[in-house]
Amino acid sequence: MSQSLTNITATLRLLATKRQPALIPYLTSGYPHPNLTLPLLCALSDAGADIIEVGVPYSDPTADGPVIQQSCHLALTHGVNLAQTLDTIAAFRQIRTTPIILFGYVNPVLQMGYAACAQRCKAAGVDGLLIVDLPLEEAGPLRDNVVHWGMDWIALWTQTSRLQRIPLLREVATGFVYYVSMKGVTGSATAPDHETIAANVTMLRKQAGLPVGVGFGIRTTEDAAIVGSYADAVVVGSELIRRLGTPGDSVDQAFRYVQALRQALPSGE
Amino acid sequence: MQSNPVSTNLMTGFPDERGHFGPYGGTFVAETLVSALEDLANAWKQVVPTESFQKEFRELLESYAGRPTRITFAKRLTDYANGGRIYLKREDLLHTGAHKINNCIGQALLAKHLGKRRLIAETGAGQHGVATATVAAHFGMPCTVFMGKKDVERQRLNVFRMRLLGAEVRAVDQGTQTLKDALNEALRHWVATVDDTFYVIGSVAGPHPYPAMVRDFQSVIGTEAREQMLTLLGKLPDLLVASVGGGSNAIGLFWPFLNDSDVKMIGVEAAGTGLNTDHHAATLAKGRLGVLHGTMSVVLQDEFGQTLPTHSISAGLDYPGVGPEHAWLREQGRVHYDTITDHEALEAFQLTAQREGILPALESSHAIAFALKAASELPKTATVLVNLSGRGDKDVHTVANALGISID
Numbered sequence: 001m002s003q004s005l006t007n008i009t010a011t012l013r014l015l016a017t018k019r020q021p022a023l024i025p026y027l028t029s030g031y032p033h034p035n036l037t038l039p040l041l042c043a044l045s046d047a048g049a050d051i052i053e054v055g056v057p058y059s060d061p062t063a064d065g066p067v068i069q070q071s072c073h074l075a076l077t078h079g080v081n082l083a084q085t086l087d088t089i090a091a092f093r094q095i096r097t098t099p100i101i102l103f104g105y106v107n108p109v110l111q112m113g114y115a116a117c118a119q120r121c122k123a124a125g126v127d128g129l130l131i132v133d134l135p136l137e138e139a140g141p142l143r144d145n146v147v148h149w150g151m152d153w154i155a156l157w158t159q160t161s162r163l164q165r166i167p168l169l170r171e172v173a174t175g176f177v178y179y180v181s182m183k184g185v186t187g188s189a190t191a192p193d194h195e196t197i198a199a200n201v202t203m204l205r206k207q208a209g210l211p212v213g214v215g216f217g218i219r220t221t222e223d224a225a226i227v228g229s230y231a232d233a234v235v236v237g238s239e240l241i242r243r244l245g246t247p248g249d250s251v252d253q254a255f256r257y258v259q260a261l262r263q264a265l266p267s268g269e
Numbered sequence: 270m271q272s273n274p275v276s277t278n279l280m281t282g283f284p285d286e287r288g289h290f291g292p293y294g295g296t297f298v299a300e301t302l303v304s305a306l307e308d309l310a311n312a313w314k315q316v317v318p319t320e321s322f323q324k325e326f327r328e329l330l331e332s333y334a335g336r337p338t339r340i341t342f343a344k345r346l347t348d349y350a351n352g353g354r355i356y357l358k359r360e361d362l363l364h365t366g367a368h369k370i371n372n373c374i375g376q377a378l379l380a381k382h383l384g385k386r387r388l389i390a391e392t393g394a395g396q397h398g399v400a401t402a403t404v405a406a407h408f409g410m411p412c413t414v415f416m417g418k419k420d421v422e423r424q425r426l427n428v429f430r431m432r433l434l435g436a437e438v439r440a441v442d443q444g445t446q447t448l449k450d451a452l453n454e455a456l457r458h459w460v461a462t463v464d465d466t467f468y469v470i471g472s473v474a475g476p477h478p479y480p481a482m483v484r485d486f487q488s489v490i491g492t493e494a495r496e497q498m499l500t501l502l503g504k505l506p507d508l509l510v511a512s513v514g515g516g517s518n519a520i521g522l523f524w525p526f527l528n529d530s531d532v533k534m535i536g537v538e539a540a541g542t543g544l545n546t547d548h549h550a551a552t553l554a555k556g557r558l559g560v561l562h563g564t565m566s567v568v569l570q571d572e573f574g575q576t577l578p579t580h581s582i583s584a585g586l587d588y589p590g591v592g593p594e595h596a597w598l599r600e601q602g603r604v605h606y607d608t609i610t611d612h613e614a615l616e617a618f619q620l621t622a623q624r625e626g627i628l629p630a631l632e633s634s635h636a637i638a639f640a641l642k643a644a645s646e647l648p649k650t651a652t653v654l655v656n657l658s659g660r661g662d663k664d665v666h667t668v669a670n671a672l673g674i675s676i677d
Contacts, residue, residue, distance in 0.1 A: 059444065063457075065457070069444075081573035081575075083573075108574035109574075111570070133563070135298060156299070161300060183463065
């Protein structure tokens with residue numbers, strides 16, 4: 001099959017030639033306010049984000065820690081939903097090219113309809129989907145729609161995932177594999193054990209035949225720099241959301257934080 | 270092979286390998302839990318059916334929980350309905366006062382077999398929390414119970430009960446601060462502690478294998494009842510009635526009768542202040558296909574897929590989801606579902622107290638209320654078996670409040 005590269009794969013390959021890890025910040029759509037989502041996305045892009053994860057708020061985010069839970073809760077009180085999030089992404093796509101991963105839970109997608117959602121994601125300029133409560137075994141119907149439209153299906157892998165499932169991972173995952181670096185929900189406080197994570201990332205890259213991004217628990221520029229030395233992408237979520245919740249100009253805060261992360265990451269030269 | 274007039278044998282082959290009941294069920298969880306659920310599913314398939322496990326389970330159900338439970342002919346409720354004869358399956362007489370203990374014993378035994386050292390559970394009103402804390406104390410296992418902050422405030426007695434039993438109760442202040450959020454938080458906690466911790470889910474909800482496993486542990490209710498009714502009457506009952514929140518007491522009663530095609534079954538959901546209001550928990554009546562807490566089933570949700578708040582006078586029925594097997598049994602036309610309002614349940618509670626000398630749990634009062642209506646339309650030769658899933662001592666404050674009486 002000779003398909004053209006997805007934007008995510010093209011971005012990761014280009015960075016790989018420069019020996020740079022991708023920086024992937026996460027933003028909850030509608031947090032801290034729906035009016036700020038578009039300016040925040042632009043700020044993340046301008047500060048050096050290579051790919052952006054946009055979270056769709058959901059009432060029962062079981063894989064998320066308190067920080068992202070509260071951001072979802074607040075966004076929901078502002079009436080933010082999947083359709084509106086796709087509108088914001090479409091507006092962003094008119095002015096920036098940074099690839100977007102839609103991050104969320106399956107139920108809002110199911111209510112829109114798998115086929116309709118995939119089609120609308122494509123039309124809005126989404127480049128990949130990461131649905132946290134669709135493990136490899138349940139991914140099929142939505143994943144096939146997503147890949148049909150030339151978008152990536154970002155699959156998760158964790159310390160508890162068993163090697164027997166690698167063939168299934170190879171079948172299902174495209175773009176890159178998101179390695180969850182700790183047992184726990186997003187934003188957990190435990191310090192990352194870099195030696196173990198690095199070994200797992202190396203193994204996973206080889207076994208899955210895809211680049212590997214690392215997320216969950218990365219906060220400081222130091223964490224990001226170390227993870228960036230062995231992973232193909234560094235995902236930062238809760239810490240950015242936490243900063244957006246503190247007083248001050250959130251767009252400026254987002255810009256500075258992501259810029260600092262970018263500067264801390266290996267530059268390849 | 271036994272003759273089977275039901276076109277599909279609903280007692281075998283469901284769920285499939287991956288926990289699906291037709292389009293329902295499955296494992297919709299974060300990747301971190303996939304291996305733990307796989308281990309649990311293997312243990313459910315391989316350990317639970319063994320003679321040694323079943324022997325230990327049976328012995329505990331007898332010596333500790335108080336099985337078998339009796340069948341009581343409700344003579345004065347029958348007179349009141351003036352129709353079919355009403356029988357009660359007395360799960361209210363079990364240790365801790367409800368059917369919940371059957372499942373907790375089963376899961377705690379399985380936890381031991383899997384080498385897990387501690388138990389966690391979610392609870393709404395506190396009944397499943399108390400049952401889990403009880404079993405944890407019996408087995409000498411540490412126990413943490415997650416409970417919505419609002420429920421902690423509303424159910425102080427049960428919170429204290431759990432603490433007396435040595436459990437830690439964690440108030441959950443996320444979301445709506447009720448049962449669904451307690452379940453969310455228990456899942457989150459389990460993700461981080463999956464190595465040494467067993468999550469005791471209290472209903473036939475949640476990811477595979479919980480719906481099927483909890484059903485198997487609770488089916489002792491129906492297995493006993495089937496034999497008892499045959500001994501008592503020489504025939505099977507014509508109608509089974511049970512309340513449905515998540516649906517564990519109902520599945521427990523119904524399942525062993527699924528292939529008895531002459532036995533009708535009705536699951537009763539909570540209509541709260543009415544199905545035409547926003548204050549109910551009638552998931553099957555008013556919900557749509559959706560994913561909640563790791564399973565595909567019917568969910569009370571808005572058009573965007575956000576879970577809706579629920580209401581019932583009975584905390585045990587106050588849940589926006591329902592077990593996937595119930596959704597499947599409804600689709601197969603094997604079980605029918607109906608609803609009863611707060612008001613009707615409260616009336617049935619008082620009637621049962623005054624005419625039978627039994628305080629039924631408000632959950633079970635929904636089933637009794639429906640059974641009274643159904644019996645009144647049946648001939649006097651017909652028999653109705655109601656699952657009296659729990660006792661109502663826990664509900665006296667709620668009932669007093671609803672009747673506008675102060676007992677503090």
